[in-house]
Amino acid sequence: MKTKRQLLVVITSLLAVIWILPVYWMVVMAVTPNTLLKLNSTALWPQGLTFENFLGVLQIGLTMRWFYNSLVVTVMATVLTLLLQSMAGYAFAKMKFAARKTLYSLTLAGLMVPKEALFIPLFLMFAKVNGHNTYAALYLPRVAIPLGVFIMVQFFRGIPDSVTEAAEIDGASPVRAFFNIILPMSLPALTSLGIFTYILTWNDYLWPLVSATRKEMFTITTGLASLQGNFAQASELGSLMARGVIAGFPLLVLFLIFQKHLIRGISMSSGGK
Amino acid sequence: MNKSRSLNLSVAFFVIPFMAIYLIFQIYPLFQAVFASFFNWDLLTSGKKFIGFKNYSKMFTDPIFWRSFLNTLQFVVYSTPLLIATGLLFAILFNGTGSRKGTFRTVFFAPYVFSVSVTTLIWGFMFNPQKGLLGAFSRILGAEPIYWLTDPHFAMAAIIICTLWWTVGFNMVLFLAGLQDIDPSLYEASALEGAGAWQNFIHITLPGLRRTLELVTVLQIIASFQIFGQVYILTKGGPGGTTRVLIQYIYETGFRDYALGYASAMAFVLFVAMFLVSMLQLTFAEEKA
Numbered sequence: 159m160k161t162k163r164q165l166l167v168v169i170t171s172l173l174a175v176i177w178i179l180p181v182y183w184m185v186v187m188a189v190t191p192n193t194l195l196k197l198n199s200t201a202l203w204p205q206g207l208t209f210e211n212f213l214g215v216l217q218i219g220l221t222m223r224w225f226y227n228s229l230v231v232t233v234m235a236t237v238l239t240l241l242l243q244s245m246a247g248y249a250f251a252k253m254k255f256a257a258r259k260t261l262y263s264l265t266l267a268g269l270m271v272p273k274e275a276l277f278i279p280l281f282l283m284f285a286k287v288n289g290h291n292t293y294a295a296l297y298l299p300r301v302a303i304p305l306g307v308f309i310m311v312q313f314f315r316g317i318p319d320s321v322t323e324a325a326e327i328d329g330a331s332p333v334r335a336f337f338n339i340i341l342p343m344s345l346p347a348l349t350s351l352g353i354f355t356y357i358l359t360w361n362d363y364l365w366p367l368v369s370a371t372r373k374e375m376f377t378i379t380t381g382l383a384s385l386q387g388n389f390a391q392a393s394e395l396g397s398l399m400a401r402g403v404i405a406g407f408p409l410l411v412l413f414l415i416f417q418k419h420l421i422r423g424i425s426m427s428s429g430g431k
Numbered sequence: 432m433n434k435s436r437s438l439n440l441s442v443a444f445f446v447i448p449f450m451a452i453y454l455i456f457q458i459y460p461l462f463q464a465v466f467a468s469f470f471n472w473d474l475l476t477s478g479k480k481f482i483g484f485k486n487y488s489k490m491f492t493d494p495i496f497w498r499s500f501l502n503t504l505q506f507v508v509y510s511t512p513l514l515i516a517t518g519l520l521f522a523i524l525f526n527g528t529g530s531r532k533g534t535f536r537t538v539f540f541a542p543y544v545f546s547v548s549v550t551t552l553i554w555g556f557m558f559n560p561q562k563g564l565l566g567a568f569s570r571i572l573g574a575e576p577i578y579w580l581t582d583p584h585f586a587m588a589a590i591i592i593c594t595l596w597w598t599v600g601f602n603m604v605l606f607l608a609g610l611q612d613i614d615p616s617l618y619e620a621s622a623l624e625g626a627g628a629w630q631n632f633i634h635i636t637l638p639g640l641r642r643t644l645e646l647v648t649v650l651q652i653i654a655s656f657q658i659f660g661q662v663y664i665l666t667k668g669g670p671g672g673t674t675r676v677l678i679q680y681i682y683e684t685g686f687r688d689y690a691l692g693y694a695s696a697m698a699f700v701l702f703v704a705m706f707l708v709s710m711l712q713l714t715f716a717e718e719k720a
Contacts, residue, residue, distance in 0.1 A: 167531075170524060174538045177596065180553045181542070183564060187556075199556070200567035246449035255442045261450065268457045270709045274657040274678050275702040278685050278695045279460035279467060302456035307449065332441040361546035363660045364678065368686065383548035383664050386555060395562070398552065406549040413544040417537065420544075424601065425608035428646055 181406075187399040188212070195395040211400035221401050223374060224381035227293070228360055231377060235297035235359040239306050240352050244344065247310030248336055252322050262311070268304040277368050284369060291375045296366055300359050306351050309426045313347035314340075350423030353416040357409060378405045464695045464702070472692035474685065479692070486696035496697065498672055499680040502587070506676065507655040510591050514651055515644070517595060518602025523636065525603070526610045536607070540600030547597075547660030554593040555580070555665055580666050583673040590661050590674060597661075598654070602647050609643030610636070649712040653705050677701055 186204050187195060194205045215221045250262045280299055289295045325339040326332055366380045376384065382405045385398060413420060468486050470479040490496050525535040542550065558579035560566040566576035579589040617635045626634070659678035662668060668675030677697065685694035
């Protein structure tokens with residue numbers, strides 16, 4: 159029994175190493191001089207240590223610009239999603255009005271719309287108003303995805319009516335009660351939704367590929383993709399991997415900090431708890 | 432009277448901003464897609480001409496459409512069971528307290544936070560027979576390296592391996608959430624009867640996860656149907672069109688051939704296919720109720 163257990167630990171540890179290895183290898187290449195990588199790129203220990211590749215990212219090419227674009231788009235999408243979707247969710251969960259059921263069903267129906275099925279009509283819409291290659295074009299369609307409303311409705315329904323009613327008496331108007339009392343109470347759910355939205359937006363690929371066609375308007379996700387498959391990359395392997403590290407690691411750090419919230423967000427999004 | 436008016440005003444304040452964005456950017460485009468699919472709609476000249484169902488009938492005789500559809504189906508059929516079984520296995524292995532299990536959960540979930548282009552950057556080189564680790568490993572074993580991305584026999588497998596590494600953690604998290612809903616006293620009772628791990632899995636875990644399994648299956652089929660980035664960056668649909676998937680063909684039709692009407696028609700067919708899969712979930716849910 160005990161040896162069986164130990165065997166399981168060995169096998170799973172080996173699997174974990176296999177899972178980490180590709181990322182570790184990317185980091186090794188990112189700190190290895192390009193000239194050495196031309197000779198051998200499969201070493202698991204840096205053959206020579208350099209930060210040239212990272213300095214190069216700051217100086218050459220548009221990577222930092224793409225990083226900034228991603229930051230603006232992602233922050234806007236996350237803030238708007240949290241604000242507008244929690245407001246709508248609160249109304250659906252706690253306010254009584256005639257069209258409530260209809261509007262909430264209409265919102266839930268949007269969950270059935272696969273994101274990647276809409277890029278052609280969205281492209282036509284933004285083209286009509288000359289809206290491509292703008293930040294708004296990149297974040298507005300993301301804010302329209304109603305997953306957060308669903309998550310927040312579930313959360314608000316868990317708050318007893320007596321609490322929201324008391325908040326409205328103290329806060330005079332429902333609007334003030336919401337912002338002064340209800341929202342601060344909702345911080346855990348908002349954090350989960352926020353981190354989930356942040357990661358999904360940062361990693362959007364198809365829509366930015368279609369909408370942001372000017373090189374200066376690429377996001378880090380489409381920008382990094384544009385550098386791959388071009389064969390000049392082979393001589394600059396280290397620089398390319400440094401760009402991968404810069405694109406990927408901020409999210410990895412965010413994930414490590416907010417791991418619990420993100421995982422709860424995913425569980426909530428599936429209708430679980 | 433006064434009170435209900437102020438309530439209506441606040442309802443409007445809460446609901447209208449989101450509903451406006453939702454209707455404009457999520458619901459309207461659906462109708463726009465159907466509308467555009469009845470036109471010969473040229474992106475370059477922005478000329479459009481009503482052609483009825485011709486875009487739809489064209490699909491049936493378009494060999495690249497069928498090829499892309501079958502490639503997508505192949506990806507769905509292979510990747511879905513693999514991603515579900517592995518996610519379930521990881522969830523069962525790493526469910527529970529203890530720092531070692533927590534570390535394993537972190538490790539197997541972590542790749543999910545990377546974008547598709549970070550994932551393909553890493554795996555594009557992993558699969559490279561000369562520069563990559565897989566090739567180096569084959570050489571150590573004395574075998575010929577596999578040309579993963581350029582050999583038609585291996586290209587789809589490479590895409591599936593890369594997708595497994597990237598997204599299996601998401602399914603693991605959904606299964607972990609499902610496992611929390613199983614009453615622990617069931618396991619205690621079965622331990623008293625001397626049941627083994629396999630019997631527990633068959634008689635307690637699987638039935639307890641029924642709802643989660645249905646949910647994960649539907650979510651995974653929908654996600655797999657929408658595959659695009661990995662393929663488009665790693666193989667561009669090659670070699671010889673063996674990995675071209677539907678979204679890629681729709682993208683190329685719209686933005687390389689500038690035929691937006693035809694692209695809209697294909698997007699609508701894809702939408703209907705995925706909608707039917709989501710309806711399956713509702714039928715599951717109703718069966719239960």
